[in-house]
Amino acid sequence: MDNLVTIDSMSADSEKNAMVGWRFDNSYARLPQSLYSRVSPVPVANPNLVILNEKLASDLGLDAVALREAGGDIFAGNRLPEGADPIAQAYAGHQFGHFTNLGDGRAVLLAEHLTPQGKRLDIQLKGSGPTPYSRRGDGRAALGPMLREYIISEAMHALGIPTTRSLAVVVTGEQIIREELLPGAVLTRVAASHIRVGTFEYANALGDHDALSALTSHTLQRHYPSLAGEQNQALALLGAVIERQAELVACWMCVGFVHGVMNTDNMALSGETIDYGPCAFLDAYHSSTVFSSIDRNGRYAYGNQPDIAQWNLARLAEALLPLIDSDQQKAVAEAEGALARYSKLFHAHQEAGFRAKLGLIKEEEGDWELAMGLLEWMQKAEVDFTSTFVALTKSVETGRVDGALSQGGEAFHAWHERWMDRLKRQHHSKAEVAATMRRANPVIIPRNHRVEEALAAAVEGNLTPLHLLLEVLERPFEETAANEPYRDAPPPGGVSYRTFCGT
Ligand code: AMP
Numbered sequence: 001m002d003n004l005v006t007i008d009s010m011s012a013d014s015e016k017n018a019m020v021g022w023r024f025d026n027s028y029a030r031l032p033q034s035l036y037s038r039v040s041p042v043p044v045a046n047p048n049l050v051i052l053n054e055k056l057a058s059d060l061g062l063d064a065v066a067l068r069e070a071g072g073d074i075f076a077g078n079r080l081p082e083g084a085d086p087i088a089q090a091y092a093g094h095q096f097g098h099f100t101n102l103g104d105g106r107a108v109l110l111a112e113h114l115t116p117q118g119k120r121l122d123i124q125l126k127g128s129g130p131t132p133y134s135r136r137g138d139g140r141a142a143l144g145p146m147l148r149e150y151i152i153s154e155a156m157h158a159l160g161i162p163t164t165r166s167l168a169v170v171v172t173g174e175q176i177i178r179e180e181l182l183p184g185a186v187l188t189r190v191a192a193s194h195i196r197v198g199t200f201e202y203a204n205a206l207g208d209h210d211a212l213s214a215l216t217s218h219t220l221q222r223h224y225p226s227l228a229g230e231q232n233q234a235l236a237l238l239g240a241v242i243e244r245q246a247e248l249v250a251c252w253m254c255v256g257f258v259h260g261v262m263n264t265d266n267m268a269l270s271g272e273t274i275d276y277g278p279c280a281f282l283d284a285y286h287s288s289t290v291f292s293s294i295d296r297n298g299r300y301a302y303g304n305q306p307d308i309a310q311w312n313l314a315r316l317a318e319a320l321l322p323l324i325d326s327d328q329q330k331a332v333a334e335a336e337g338a339l340a341r342y343s344k345l346f347h348a349h350q351e352a353g354f355r356a357k358l359g360l361i362k363e364e365e366g367d368w369e370l371a372m373g374l375l376e377w378m379q380k381a382e383v384d385f386t387s388t389f390v391a392l393t394k395s396v397e398t399g400r401v402d403g404a405l406s407q408g409g410e411a412f413h414a415w416h417e418r419w420m421d422r423l424k425r426q427h428h429s430k431a432e433v434a435a436t437m438r439r440a441n442p443v444i445i446p447r448n449h450r451v452e453e454a455l456a457a458a459v460e461g462n463l464t465p466l467h468l469l470l471e472v473l474e475r476p477f478e479e480t481a482a483n484e485p486y487r488d489a490p491p492p493g494g495v496s497y498r499t500f501c502g503t
């Protein structure tokens with residue numbers, strides 16, 4: 001009888017799997033066992049699906065209807081889909097400059113899913129209970145921060161910025177203890193991988209050459225397959241990650257994104273933005289803007305992000321040294337050579353980004369100085385980052401300077417004249433210039449006050465503001481009647497925005 005039950009439930013599971021469309025192949029769980037711990041999500045009292053990303057589900061080749069049916073249990077970790085091989089990944093990291101051993105303390109990698117397009121993606125549950133890496137934490141997450149990650153990661157995706165994605169959020173039916181009691185939740189995160197700079201720091205600190213080497217080959221194969229044949233895999237990986245991070249951080253700078261906690265454990269080798277904690281988008285422009293309540297010295301301020309990325313990449317380089325060359329001096333020289341390319345790569349991406357934001361179609365010497373001139377004025381005038389670029393686009397279209405720029409003053413008008421002269425020299429039509437600018441300047445970003453409003457309502461059980469916000473965030477470059485109320489900066493004179501780590 002017992003056997004029959006097992007067989008029945010197994011076939012029911014395969015059936016459900018087939019209905020949902022999961023195709024699992026868990027390659028990370030085949031790496032040396034020092035890199036992870038096998039651990040199942042800890043079941044929760046009363047799981048309920050809060051939100052399911054049906055478009056993402058469909059892109060992954062999953063059936064949204066079947067997922068909705070099974071979703072509460074699967075996304076809470078109460079039921080393991082067949083073929084899942086849950087693990088918590090080990091990693092270390094430099095947190096605010098200090099080295100610590102970490103690991104997934106409140107997450108498990110459920111499985112790797114192969115999409116119909118052949119992409120391999122991690123399906124991770126975040127907030128799924130304690131693991132061997134939890135230290136003093138409870139392994140849980142609160143609904144507000146998980147929905148916050150959902151909103152911001154999906155907004156980043158719509159902005160065209162590489163990022164992990166959010167497939168679902170469930171409430172657990174349990175309260176978690178923070179400064180107050182909060183509803184517990186689990187986020188299902190989808191990522192190219194969760195391999196971090198800190199993963200390599202961990203493998204290197206183990207002193208296990210084979211594990212470090214296996215991790216390197218795995219990462220190269222997975223994220224940079226065209227380099228998999230390189231003789232010096234570690235050096236190839238380092239160079240490729242440097243390129244992707246230079247591009248990623250330039251993308252952040254172009255939309256005014258402040259990650260907030262760029263510890264080395266929060267930097268992914270895939271080049272995706274990862275670990276949305278105390279992140280936020282600039283309102284008024286100032287390069288030293290910090291939102292996170294714990295970043296007291298501004299280490300992760302908007303304007304510091306490019307340098308911090310380079311610092312983190314240096315930690316990656318250190319972790320790879322034993323593989324780069326057995327002669328340490330040679331290894332250091334090679335790594336330094338690779339790191340030296342970062343600044344130039346970053347600046348090229350940032351300059352190209354800002355050139356597009358200003359409608360400068362062909363490159364000309366002095367373009368970066370022109371962009372800097374604008375940023376200098378913006379900082380002094382304390383104008384809204386996003387609205388300024390939207391108003392500049394409109395000024396090209398209408399020939400009038402108004403909106404966020406109407407109070408520009410003399411310094412702005414002097415800059416504007418320089419910009420107009422520059423635009424005239426490139427012999428492109430107004431329409432071409434404006435189209436370039438519209439593609440580079442979002443009208444809609446997840447405005448802090450809008451995000452807070454949606455989260456507050458959701459925690460009270462009203463999901464309407466969340467859905468409305470998510471809908472307008474899907475098309476950030478278009479001006480529509482529906483997104484009009486979501487464009488404006490918060491009214492001036494408000495208390496400056498503060499974010500908190502969601503732990
Ligand atoms: P984060 O600030 O989310 O990047 O997390 C930093 C580290 O703390 C990671 O290793 C997390 O797994 C761990 N962590 C964060 N919150 C918790 C928690 N509630 N319980 C256990 N570990 C946690």
Ligand code: MG
Binds near residue numbers: 265266275
């Ligand atoms: Mg983290």
